Amino acid sequence: MVSGAVGSVEVTPVQAAQVVVGHLVPGMPWMSDGSLTPLQDQAVWQFRIPRVLLAGLAGAGLALAGALMQVTVRNPLAEPYILGVSSGASVGAVLVIVLGSAAVGGLSLNVAAFAGALVACGCVAALARKNGALSPTRMILSGVALGSLFSAITSYLTISTDAQNVVSVLFFLLGSVSAATMPNLLGPAIALGVSCAVAAGLARSLNALMTGDESAASLGVDATRLRAVLLVVASLLTGTVVSVAGGIGFVGLVVPHVARICVGADHRRTLPVTVLGGAVFLMAADLLARTVAAPTEIPLGILTAIVGAPFFLWLMRRDGADRAGLGR
Amino acid sequence: MRVEIDRVGVTLGGREVVHEASFVVEPGELVGLVGPNGSGKSSLLRTLYRAVRPSAGAVRVGGDDVLTLSSREAARRVAVMLQDPSTEFDLDVYETVLLGRGPHHSSFGRDTAQDVAIVEEALRNTEVDDLGGRMVATLSGGQRQRVMLARALAQRSPVLVLDEPSNHLDISHQHDLMSTVRGLGRTVIAALHDLNLAAQYCDRVVVLAAGRVVADGAPAAVLTPDLIRATFAIDVRVLGDPPVLAFRPLPRAVTRTSAPVPSST
Structure with missing residues (x-):
């Protein structure tokens, strides 16, 4: 509501709430009695609310994907982009920006980015497979190597294009939720819903996987199969978010750690806190992104790092961080 | 529950580390697996809990080939006390032991009062009940080993596999562990380095050398x-x-x- 109220068109939080309720529940008196101007209504319902919702969905999605990737490769440095998802998406998006939609078969920027993300993930999965099993180390290394390759392509495309395109490219690379509309919320919403359901069902198995492959086997969890499921879920979720909101950094790496510091590493507690925390963090970051330097907007990815990094470092230094395995 | 190792071969990285190993563990028996480093003890044990697929032969638990069981059913029949858990993302002692209840739950199953009772009993039996809230990574090797035993006990499986269960334990905890395991009445297979410990507690001893079973019988007859x-x-x-x-x-x-x-x- 606060986010709905803040912006160049003046709206009070109460009015913002009235707009939302008015659109959801038909027949509310304030929608027709002239107490809200059409401009206010439009600003809240068509621009600010989709934007807030996208920030929430993207934050929750990236944080969840990060938590899943960290346990998949059993590495605290893992994040949603570790398998080259964002660099793959960037190539897709930048191709559209630089060469135009027609050059890539008429795909829109969002679809091209999603396709790029899937291609990257598919490559990593294929390269990391050996004897039918996905090795965590090979996943990380092929992800990093392919990521560099894709970044190089993106950089080349960026540097060889017109100056006006560079800003669009940068905006995508750093991530932003400013282009949100109600229809393009659908993809991330579905992906997040499905991922949350799958993750909730797997929480116990994730705890077992955390203690090692052999240990997981002795607890009745097939690490190879679980890892494949997690890879698919985390990649689709990340790909969907990145294709709409660009490469917002930091959320997927840090929010899961913050959740572990707060409630411990048992996934049955960590995952819900991660999802909620990611949503709240990114909504707050977006609110700052469009108010701090108003009327100019700061790309969201810059803000998440500027605000998030010091906060995380402070949290990490506290005693409670031992709970997240950060005590060593 | 009867365990049957039937002409099992294990090949790792193209090298055969276990060759046609065969022996049987009768229900309630405590069998010690001994042999020098690299004789294939751990590899053979891994086939029991499906961490390794035998390249030849079959491992049967309760009459069924373990590879034909679902992962969860296999874990309900065979629990393993492993050497060292991975602690990149650390659980506390209580949560670790609670993992042992996992095979008894479906995807969305919640912990029941019975789970809590079983976990608390396992913590007491291994004398780690005072460590409940400690993170596993902060424990000593011996404490960690007892927590891993508690986790295996909480699994309540008829078959228990121990891989070098006593290497970090002091002398009194070594004997505590062996007599606790003995007193369970479950079918137990333990890879042991200490031949005196094997002689004292095992019903039978199987000797492995260069991947082959070279002796199998009562400790006094074999050792x-x-x-x-x-x-x-x-x-x-x-x-x-x-x-x-x-x-x-x-x-x-x-x-x-x-x-x-x-x-x-």
């Missing part, structure tokens, strides 16, 4: 000075009553591969 000298390349005398094995290194010139089988003791 003879001749066999020990041939398998472990160490001189040994049997002292006292109850008998205790006293070891003495062989002269330097005698290598492990050419250890002689002496004519008498």
Whole structure:
């Protein structure tokens, strides 16, 4: 509501709430009695609310994907982009920006980015497979190597294009939720819903996987199969978010750690806190992104790092961080 | 529950580390698996909990090939006390032991009062009930080993596999562990380094050398000075009553591969 109220068109939080309720529940008196101007209504319902919702969905999605990737490769440095998802998406998006939609078969920027993300993930999965099993180390290394390759392509495309395109490219690379509309919320919403359901069902198995492959086997969890499921879920979720909101950094790496510091590493507690925390963090970051330097907007990815990094470092230094395995 | 190792072969990285190993563990029996480093003890045990797929033969638990069981059913039949858990993302002691209840739950199953009771009993039996809230990574090797035993006990499976269960334990906890395990009445297979411990607590001892079963029988019949000298390349005398094995290194010139089988003791 606060986010709905803040912006160049003046709206009070109460009015913002009235707009939302008015659109959801038909027949509310304030929608027709002239107490809200059409401009206010439009600003809240068509621009600010989709934007807030996208920030929430993207934050929750990236944080969840990060938590899943960290346990998949059993590495605290893992994040949603570790398998080259964002660099793959960037190539897709930048191709559209630089060469135009027609050059890539008429795909829109969002679809091209999603396709790029899937291609990257598919490559990593294929390269990391050996004897039918996905090795965590090979996943990380092929992800990093392919990521560099894709970044190089993106950089080349960026540097060889017109100056006006560079800003669009940068905006995508750093991530932003400013282009949100109600229809393009659908993809991330579905992906997040499905991922949350799958993750909730797997929480116990994730705890077992955390203690090692052999240990997981002795607890009745097939690490190879679980890892494949997690890879698919985390990649689709990340790909969907990145294709709409660009490469917002930091959320997927840090929010899961913050959740572990707060409630411990048992996934049955960590995952819900991660999802909620990611949503709240990114909504707050977006609110700052469009108010701090108003009327100019700061790309969201810059803000998440500027605000998030010091906060995380402070949290990490506290005693409670031992709970997240950060005590060593 | 009966465990049958039937002509099992294990190949790792193209090298056969276990060759046609066969033996049976009857329900309620405590069987010690002994053999020098690299003899294939751990590899053979891994086939029991499906961490390794045998390249030949079959492992049957309760009459079924373990590979035909679902992962969860296999874990309800066989629990394993592993050496060291991975602690990149650390759980506390209570949460770790609670993992043992996982195979008994469906995807969305919640912990029941029975789970809590079983976990608390396992914590008490292994004397780690005072460590409940400690993170596993902060424990000593011996404490961690007891937590891993508690986790395996909480699994409440009829078959228990122990891989070097006592290597970090002090002498009194070694004996506590073996008599606790003995008193469970479950079918137990334990890879052991300490031959005296094996002799004292096991119903039977299976000796593995270079991936093959070279002896299988009651400890007194199997752990003879001749066999020990041939398998472990160490001189040994049997002292006292109850008998205790006293070891003495062989002269330097005698290598492990050419250890002689002496004519008498």
